[in-house]
Amino acid sequence: MSKIFYTKTDEAPALATESFLPIVKAFTKTSGIQIETKDISLAGRISATFPELLKENQRVSDDLYELGQMAKMPEANIIKLPNISASIPQLKEAIAELQAKGYAVPNYPDEPSSDTEKKIRTKYDKIKGSAVNPVLREGNSDRRAPRAVKNYAKKNPHSMGAWSPDSKTHVATMTNGDFKANEKSVTLDADTEVQITLTTPKNTITLKGNTALQAGEVIDATVMSKKALLAFLAEQVSDAKDKDVLFSVHMKATMMKVSDPIIFGYVVATFLQPVFEKHREVFNDLGINPNNGLDNLYKKIDTLPAREKAQIMNDINTVLGDRPSLAMVNSDKGITNLHVPSDVIIDASMPAMIRNSGQMWNAEGKPQDTKAVIPDSSYAGVYATTIDFCKRHGAFDPTTMGTVPNVGLMAQKAEEYGSHDKTFEIQEDGIVRVEDITTGKTLLEHRVERGDIWRMCQVKDAPVQDWVKLAVSRAKATQHPTIFWLDANRAHDAEIIKKVHTYLPQHDTAGLDIRILSPVDATQLTLERMKAGKDTISVSGNVLRDYLTDLFPILEVGTSAKMLSIVPLMNGGGLFETGAGGSAPKHVEQFLEEGHLRWDSLGEFLALGVSLEFFGEKNNNPKAKILGDALDSATEKFLLNDKSPSRKVNERDTRGSHFYLALYWAEALARQNDDLDLKSVFSTVFAELQGKQEQISKELISAQGKPQDIGGYYKPDANLAAKAMRPSPTLNAILDAI
Numbered sequence: 089m090s091k092i093f094y095t096k097t098d099e100a101p102a103l104a105t106e107s108f109l110p111i112v113k114a115f116t117k118t119s120g121i122q123i124e125t126k127d128i129s130l131a132g133r134i135s136a137t138f139p140e141l142l143k144e145n146q147r148v149s150d151d152l153y154e155l156g157q158m159a160k161m162p163e164a165n166i167i168k169l170p171n172i173s174a175s176i177p178q179l180k181e182a183i184a185e186l187q188a189k190g191y192a193v194p195n196y197p198d199e200p201s202s203d204t205e206k207k208i209r210t211k212y213d214k215i216k217g218s219a220v221n222p223v224l225r226e227g228n229s230d231r232r233a234p235r236a237v238k239n240y241a242k243k244n245p246h247s248m249g250a251w252s253p254d255s256k257t258h259v260a261t262m263t264n265g266d267f268k269a270n271e272k273s274v275t276l277d278a279d280t281e282v283q284i285t286l287t288t289p290k291n292t293i294t295l296k297g298n299t300a301l302q303a304g305e306v307i308d309a310t311v312m313s314k315k316a317l318l319a320f321l322a323e324q325v326s327d328a329k330d331k332d333v334l335f336s337v338h339m340k341a342t343m344m345k346v347s348d349p350i351i352f353g354y355v356v357a358t359f360l361q362p363v364f365e366k367h368r369e370v371f372n373d374l375g376i377n378p379n380n381g382l383d384n385l386y387k388k389i390d391t392l393p394a395r396e397k398a399q400i401m402n403d404i405n406t407v408l409g410d411r412p413s414l415a416m417v418n419s420d421k422g423i424t425n426l427h428v429p430s431d432v433i434i435d436a437s438m439p440a441m442i443r444n445s446g447q448m449w450n451a452e453g454k455p456q457d458t459k460a461v462i463p464d465s466s467y468a469g470v471y472a473t474t475i476d477f478c479k480r481h482g483a484f485d486p487t488t489m490g491t492v493p494n495v496g497l498m499a500q501k502a503e504e505y506g507s508h509d510k511t512f513e514i515q516e517d518g519i520v521r522v523e524d525i526t527t528g529k530t531l532l533e534h535r536v537e538r539g540d541i542w543r544m545c546q547v548k549d550a551p552v553q554d555w556v557k558l559a560v561s562r563a564k565a566t567q568h569p570t571i572f573w574l575d576a577n578r579a580h581d582a583e584i585i586k587k588v589h590t591y592l593p594q595h596d597t598a599g600l601d602i603r604i605l606s607p608v609d610a611t612q613l614t615l616e617r618m619k620a621g622k623d624t625i626s627v628s629g630n631v632l633r634d635y636l637t638d639l640f641p642i643l644e645v646g647t648s649a650k651m652l653s654i655v656p657l658m659n660g661g662g663l664f665e666t667g668a669g670g671s672a673p674k675h676v677e678q679f680l681e682e683g684h685l686r687w688d689s690l691g692e693f694l695a696l697g698v699s700l701e702f703f704g705e706k707n708n709n710p711k712a713k714i715l716g717d718a719l720d721s722a723t724e725k726f727l728l729n730d731k732s733p734s735r736k737v738n739e740r741d742t743r744g745s746h747f748y749l750a751l752y753w754a755e756a757l758a759r760q761n762d763d764l765d766l767k768s769v770f771s772t773v774f775a776e777l778q779g780k781q782e783q784i785s786k787e788l789i790s791a792q793g794k795p796q797d798i799g800g801y802y803k804p805d806a807n808l809a810a811k812a813m814r815p816s817p818t819l820n821a822i823l824d825a826i
């Protein structure tokens with residue numbers, strides 16, 4: 089029997105699931121729909137990796153692997169909530185929590201020496217960073233704000249900070265020696281295998297052995313010069329000081345899990361350079377790695393004897409006093425932009441800054457103009473253009489602005505998603521070559537120096553064809569102008585442009601406005617149209633998919649949590665993602681402190697709606713379709729009546745918002761006449777929920793206002809979490825009776 093797979097993830101969405109899933113299960117069991125949970129949480133993935141070290145009752149199945157297989161089946165129907173893409177500090181915290189709970193999982197070896205340690209490290213490296221999404225995303229991405237969400241935002245605009253033409257905020261990006269400048273690309277004309285080698289004056293080292301490539305596949309390779317990067321960073325630190333703006337770095341240490349933590353480490357090391365120089369030996373002894381951020385550095389220094397610690401802290405504070413102010417992640421707690429590599433991810437952080445008058449928070453908790461350092465220039469121009477636009481035209485107006493849906497190329501580990509096992513920190517000067525093993529020809533090569541970061545990406549032909557098809561189908565469905573964001577001057581994009589020119593004519597595009605523009609030109613045109621209330625589809629590669637599906641939604645509707653995010657899987661199944669944002673660690677913090685969860689599950693509601701409709705079609709189950717339609721009406725009413733969670737304690741939170749969704753869902757099912765069984769069942773449910781509305785609200789609110797203990801962060805106690813998230817016996821009894 090077909091099922092809907094619902095993912096158990098981490099942090100706020102996992103908490104929300106404890107409250108929402110019982111509602112979903114109760115409603116859908118009336119209609120022969122089975123919902124199965126799959127645990128792809130960080131803690132679950134760690135446990136599944138080391139079964140041999142765990143007790144019988146601790147062992148779990150490898151749900152991510154199973155779901156990855158499922159994603160390739162025509163009947164796949166997966167609802168995917170956001171999960172933690174773990175940085176090393178997060179991974180270590182999760183390991184420590186599991187160990188404290190009696191799980192004998194090994195420590196993360198920072199510097200693996202023995203074979204055993206190397207094996208452990210390889211296993212952990214598969215868990216860290218974007219380890220889930222590339223496995224499940226066996227299709228391209230279709231993300232957009234549903235009409236009801238857009239209309240809601242127009243009527244109830246979110247706050248939007250005013251922009252001043254004198255704002256000192258700006259983007260700083262490299263002009264030479266970066267990934268963009270050094271990119272080379274080629275399209276394969278036949279199936280083959282390649283290897284990646286580094287030839288030094290002494291010998292040739294294989295960086296990666298036989299790698300199969302398909303005919304029509306585009307590969308690109310590039311290198312970030314360490315020298316150029318360090319020179320750039322030193323310049324930016326002093327320029328931020330001169331201009332009296334906050335210093336802030338924006339990158340994606342999670343998704344670009346090999347390259348970006350190294351770049352982040354150079355930022356930390358540059359910022360504190362005199363300290364790293366003076367205390368090199370102690371720092372080495374302590375195993376301090378700047379890639380793990382300031383938080384880790386402070387924790388390690390904390391283990392030193394008091395006098396030594398005081399001396400180093402004194403030196404750090406002297407240097408920090410001399411530097412530009414750092415942008416803060418949490419000024420109350422003194423957490424800076426350089427504390428943890430995963431705290432500031434570019435997709436969410438740049439739009440938040442743009443929404444906030446181009447300002448970030450300083451150590452006093454006040455907003456201040458900022459230098460946003462985005463080292464690689466491949467996509468930095470998108471933000472620079474947006475910032476300049478706001479300086480010139482002022483902030484966007486959510487009540488009138490247009491919308492920018494995205495069609496993103498990501499299937500089969502397209503582009504940077506597939507670079508993780510082909511990114512290398514170069515150990516010796518030499519030449520890196522991508523060699524075709526079949527023909528012996530060198531396909532791509534770069535001269536590199538020790539410390540440079542070299543990487544290769546690939547995109548298979550079938551995903552590109554599917555992406556072009558998806559773009560045309562969205563263009564047809566909406567009649568919006570549709571822009572491929574591709575830069576003819578970038579080697580990789582130039583190859584993709586050739587493919588777009590080949591595949592577009594295979595579709596009926598009569599009457600459609602489809603163009604290809606560089607990301608900077610595309611941004612400018614899209615913003616002009618958006619300001620004038622006009623809609624424009626962006627068709628982009630994988631990284632821009634990530635960036636644009638936070639940037640535009642956050643400006644348009646206040647958060648990307650309200651996006652419809654569909655991945656039509658290439659083999660016929662459906663992956664329905666819930667919103668386009670992340671797992672909101674700050675929400676958990678508030679929940680633990682005061683029992684209020686502000687996570688908005690609108691993304692889950694939208695995803696479930698399309699999943700049910702898809703289930704109905706695939707399985708010839710008209711009840712599923714009716715449930716889906718009713719859910720859509722309920723979601724619309726939910727928006728109209730503004731039942732999203734409040735941000736403040738003792739007001740409706742996630743749990744209260746779920747109650748209203750259930751109420752409206754039951755109402756819509758009670759009102760429809762297409763299925764009289766469902767009508768009868770849900771007429772009773774609706775009457776009960778409506779009659780006891782006050783009692784339920786009271787029970788849900790009175791659970792707030794006190795600290796919560798759910799028995800863990802990465803692996804909460806299942807019973808405690810369920811109890812905390814289902815505090816209304818009245819609601820629970822009504823659901824149980826369905």
Ligand SMILES: NC(=O)C1=CN([C@@H]2O[C@H](COP(=O)(O)OP(=O)(O)OC[C@H]3O[C@@H](n4cnc5c(N)ncnc54)[C@H](OP(=O)(O)O)[C@@H]3O)[C@@H](O)[C@H]2O)C=CC1
Nearest residue numbers: 170171172173342433436649669670671672673674687688
């Ligand atoms: N699809 C996926 O699996 C994704 C996973 N991630 C992962 O999520 C984690 C956190 O990333 P982070 O950079 O903090 O980005 P998030 O998107 O989790 O959070 C940024 C801010 O967006 C707001 N937000 C996001 N989702 C919601 C929601 N459903 N309801 C209300 N507000 C919301 C919150 O604002 P406020 O605090 O003001 O309420 C939040 O602090 C990381 O581990 C990251 O790798 C990130 C993106 C996608």
Ligand SMILES: O=C(O)CCC(=O)C(=O)O
Nearest residue numbers: 173218221342343634668
């Ligand atoms: O895969 C990840 O790490 C994050 C993905 C993400 O941010 C997105 O899909 O928008």
Ligand SMILES: [Mg+2]
Nearest residue numbers: 435634638668
């Ligand atoms: Mg994103």
